[in-house]
Amino acid sequence: MSTAVNATPTARRTTPRGFALEPVFEGLCFAAATALLAALGGVLVSLAIGGWPALSRFGLSFVTGVTWDPNPDHETYGAAGPIVGTLITSAAALIMALPVAGGVAFFLVELCPTILRRPIGTAVELLAGIPSIVYGMWGLFVFAPFFATHVETPLMTWAPPGSIWETLFSGIPNGSGMLAASIILAIMILPFMAATLRELLNTVPTQVRESAYGLGATTAEVVLKVTLPYIRRGAIGAVMLGLGRALGETMAVTFIIGNSHAFPKGLFDSGSTIASTIANEFNEAGPLQSSALIALGLVLFVITFTVLALARLLLRSQVRA
């Protein structure tokens, strides 16, 4: 560098301005990036430390026990109810949202009239950004009353006594409960999954699709046998990202799940999820109860981290969605 500056002997040897700050700037950038790592590590460590009193006291029964009793005389925290509630509502939401999200994505990429493609695609992407509390409020005030009178009550009166349907449809027909929460969750993750799937479908080269059409394949065959296998890994990643969202979702669920820690018995029964339990109780909790809630957070962290890590590994191989 300095030889270039000294090309003419008369030029004064100067150190260009700012070279001294080079390592400072790089250090700052490095520190900012490392802070992210520290944040994620800090979440894990702080949850482990905060949850330790409850975890060490209840041991394995914290995860397997079904009694969640904050009464100071006989405090017991078994979190099987919220944990199973989280897994069931998320899985049910995924099962409901996936075919619809897939249908919307296929429709937008393969079938939609060109003039509608942009408006509908934009609408789906915008809806993916609506805060979840809006979905929760809609669930509480609009969906629940409708669901109670038009779905729950008829199904419960229809279910023949003694059959599996009676068990499945048991609960209080007030519009809130496990199934209602799953449906709201499904509506909430739907635009997100549809938008991601659409982006993935758009990465399929036109030639691939056109050659399939050229061989005489129908639209259904092109989609199901050519484009879907092409984006397979990324699609699984997108689905798991949706699952990650559903698992950690707080507000949309808290409004409508009924918030009961008992192990849910039927689809209309009230239940709870990890996130809804934390949101409801944390601010009024005693020391051991807060520790139990933080331990619940640790369980949620482990579940979602696994799901999200898998999702990112699968997605990264295709697109950075």
Next chain:
Amino acid sequence: MAVSARHVAARRLGNVVFVAFCALVTFIALAALALILYSLIVQGLGGLNLNIFTKSTPAAGTPGGLINAIVGSILMCVLGMIIAVTMGILGGTWLAEYAGESRYGTIIRFLNDVLLSAPSILIGLFVYEILVFPHIQVRLFGHDIKIEPFGHFSGLAGGVALALLAAPVIVRTTEDVLKLQPIALRESGVALGAPVWHVIRTILWRGSASGILTGALLAFARISGETAPLLFTALNNQFFSWDMTHAMASLPVVIFQDALTPYPDLNRLAWAGALIIAASVLAVTIIARAFSQEPRRS
């Protein structure tokens, strides 16, 4: 090979069923989402009036508004964005310009992606533990010294929680847009004798400004509707306050609490708040999309 007419008919039928299914579910999905927006607008407009922007949150049965929550939300989001933009741009720059394919860079990139979609309630718990709750006792020269960063709920803690949610979005966008800049741009800057950090600041950042701005706006849209992390950090405040070192109201938390009360006037207030949030999030997202050449999502 003869193609049987029945086989062709079956394929045609399968195709019709598939196309009909896709069209039907698209219609159902759009209808459901339209229904949500419809009730949001109808109920929200019903609750909107001048009081919303002039009075603080009321007790049930008295007239009131949301101004304390609106100001609280803005203050905490702005604080969150200041931290997140600084950290996000620097972190994203490190990933794009210095990290290369190094193992540490790959790890950070991966963890940033995970942090991007981590449950926000866990971020809230984390900030609660480091900024709201901690009472670390140190014994020094026979004296107990208590370290309490805040020791109580505060708007600052809320802002930090929001920053942790926004930063990964900005890191990601910054890295992506910087990598779009041609290598020749960097080389020509360095060839003129400029220090690398000078090249990054005056050439690369300037060239990627609109992309970075898009990322920042998307991050802003994301955190402005967040409720869960504020529940344990900023809590809520019934009164108007500029003081960020104490508990602070925010729109999402007020909506959450008012919606769950049995009082119709508080419920109406919650709807009005939800409309304000949804409208501002949509507005910010649309502005962000206008800034980016192609639709970019986080």
